[in-house]
C-alpha cells in the first residue's frame with residue numbers, strides 16, 4: 001500500500017476515503033509546517049494532498065524522490081513548480097470548476113460591499129455613532145447599471161460577468177491575454193478592451209487573473225492612477241497581483257473610492273496600512289469557502305490523488321490534471 005501525506009486538516013470523511021487506498025499520515029492539529037518539517041514528513045510518501053499554503057519546487061522534489069503525485073485542494077497552483085514536477089514525471093492536479101460559482105458569488109459580494117460601504121457602515125453602527133438619519137449618510141456607488149471591469153476572463157471571470165450583465169444590468173468590459181470567442185463574449189455580454197481602457201472605464205474592477213511572474217503587481221501605482229476616483233477594486237485572485245502598499249496609498253488619498261480584498265501579499269499578514277483604512281472591505285481568503293464547495297474541492301483533490309496513484313475506477317486518469325504526469329517526463 002502506498003503512503004500519502006495530507007498536509008493540512010481536512011474533512012474526516014475525506015481522510016476515511018483516502019485510508020481505503022493508502023496508508024495516510026495527516027495533520028490533525030492543522031499546524032502550518034516549516035519547509036523542513038514538510039520534507040521530513042514527505043519521506044517515503046508517494047502522494048501529497050496539499051493546499052495553497054505549501055510550496056512545491058524542484059528542491060523539494062529532489063528531497064522527496066518517492067513522490068509521484070501532488071494534488072492541491074485549490075484551483076490556483078502558483079505554489080507548485082509544474083515544470084519541475086513534469087520533468088520528474090510527478091502528477092500535478094488542482095480543483096477547477098467545483099468552486100467557480102461560489103467564488104464568483106463571493107467576488108460579487110465583496111465588490112458590492114466595497115461599493116455600498118457595508119463594512120464601514122457596520123463599524124459605524126457598532127461604535128454607537130448612528131444617532132439620526134441624514135441625507136448623505138454613508139453614500140456609496142451604484143452597482144446596477146454601472147460598468148463592471150474584469151481582469152482575467154477565465155471560468156470565474158465569466159461567472160462574475162454573468163452575474164453583472166444578467167442580474168444587475170451592468171455593462172461588462174474585460175481584459176485577458178486571449179480574447180474569448182465571440183459566442184462566449186455574447187453569452188456574458190462582454191467587450192474586450194486593452195488594459196488601460198479597462199482601468200479607465202471600469203466603475204467596479206474585479207481581478208481574477210492567476211498569479212505568475214507576468215501578473216506580479218499588475219495593479220500598482222500607475223494602474224491605480226488611471227482608474228476613476230469613484231471606482232472600486234476587488235481582488236479575489238492572488239496576493240501579489242496588486243501592489244498592496246500602492247493600493248493602501250491610493251485608498252488613503254482617495255485616488256479610488258474603495259476596495260474589497262480577499263487575498264494579500266504576505267498572507268496571513270496583510271499590509272498593516274490596509275487595516276486602518278475605512279474604505280476597504282477585508283476577508284481572510286475565503287472566497288471558495290461555502291460548505292458544499294469546500295467539500296467538493298476536498299473530494300475532487302482526493303479523487304485526483306487516488307487516480308494519480310493508480311487506484312480506484314479512474315486509475316491513471318485523474319479527473320482534473322494540470323500536467324501529463326509520468327507520460328510527460330522528457
Ligand code: 8YV
Pocket residue numbers: 050051052053073074075076077099287288
Ligand atoms: C483555496 C484558492 O481555498 O482555489 C484557490 O485557488 O485560492 C482557494 O479556493 C486556497 O488556495 C487553499 O487551498
